Amino acid sequence: MTRPSRLAAVVLLIGAAYCLLPVAWVVIAATKGSSELFSTSTFVPGGALFDNIGRLTGYRDGLFWRWAANTALYAGGGAVLSAALSGLTGYTLAKYTFPGRGVVFTVLLAGILVPGVVLAVPQYLLLAKLGLADTYLSVLLPSIVSPFGIYLARVYSAAAVPDSVIEVARTDGAGELRIFLAVALPMMLPGLVTVFLFQFVAIWNNFLLPYIMLGDDRKFPLTVGLVTMLKQGNAQPALYNLVITGALLSVLPLVALFLTLQRYWRIDLMTGAVKG
């Protein structure tokens, strides 16, 4: 009984080491100066971390931090709007009976099956016709509707908001919008945090959409910014240090978010569909 258990632990630790290796490498590589990066042994830290951060900050007048702010806007703002819209839509679909409800829900749900990546090119062409290409809106607008988020919010509000509470609020004379905002929304909040997290990661991970939509590098998110920097690194290897430092700085907040909000990662909500 003990021996196989030890083997299990060893195999798992090998898996953990594989997953941590690139993270450990970037933490150490970010401390090296440009001369040390290619010359010193890989896992010996250098002393240039703050120098690297300083040079990264100085890169084209703080462009990196602008990318960071843009990322916060796209992923944070987009996910907040998405969670709010999913909440309102899911609540309406769960708590009202009205003609057309089934059709709306089916069409929205079918959206889960539409691969977002093949929409990016036509979305760009259409937004370009409206004069919206290369604007903040061009990245935000396609990120707000999340069929999966609406589905989750519908399931969640059906379970978390009792009909009786809504009825009581109605008899008290509260308006429908007020009932949603003051009564239902607080009850749905944990579910909406889950929607927010899934959407935050989805937007932050979506490289293709901003890559296609944006031309002006002052509007780039971190991901697109780092790739353009890497492209220039061919001509100026000193930029590699900055890319590595930038990669480290852009991963840290996500890892922090991920570890602190662990209990909201409700993957069981996704697998719930499997159990039918």
Added chain:
Amino acid sequence: MAGRPGRRAVPYVFLAPAVVLFTLTVLVPIGYTVYLSLHRSQVSGLGLGRGARTEVFAGLSTYREALADPEFWRGALRVLGYGALLVPTMIGLALLFALLLDRPRVRLARFSRLSIFLPYAVPGVVASLLWGFLYLPSLTPLPVPDDLLGPGLLFAVANIGLWGGVGFNMVVILTALRAVPADVYESARLDGASEWQIAVWVKTPLVMPALVMTSIFTVIATLQVYTEPTTLRPLTNSLPSTWTPLMKIYSDAFERGDIYSAAAGSIVLAVVMLTCSLAFLRVIARRGFTGEQR
């Protein structure tokens, strides 16, 4: 509900923002793509000046041209090879880790679980940057071959996909395992089955729906592979801009300026992905049905 007459409009008002946005960002682009894929640009005269290029109906000829392009098939083959490497490895390792974590009394299980799930928080671009540097012989602590980003490119890209996805799939499978009541295993244990036998013969069949689901998600993600090779491109000369079908669509649209080919390619890709998704739903429906009978 027999209240004020205005109340009947309420659900429609509440749904309006989602319906409008969904129409604008999903339905209209789909319709526009279908429209474009059935047209092509025709050059009249010398092709100079305004109005020299007009859009004419082309029927299915754009599709025929897109499907006749050998580069499209080379890309499709690469994706096929990439999927053949990635999907079994990903699901196999995710299942292995999940089964090991589900065993009673494993040391450092929490640390391992968090570490293996951690890459899920790292965006594909950053993951590709990190591995891209680790693939460079001058930078890496790993014994990588000199030409990993040449002939070994498929392995290099598949490894990034594996690293980013194995933890997520592991957690999905682990969640399914945890949902099984413990007494299901008790009788097997009483019969003297080892933990290993229970894992293979009892637990694995029980989480088959989760395995099917993670496999199909992985296949769909495989078909859209774009970020990793695009990020690796600056580090190697052996990655053409049409390496995968999705990269070819992008290059058709923005480098060659042929939005009609790009639209036809998008539709072909979308149909393939949709077929996979529907296969997935059918499997789910069947599994769910037998699950209810049990």
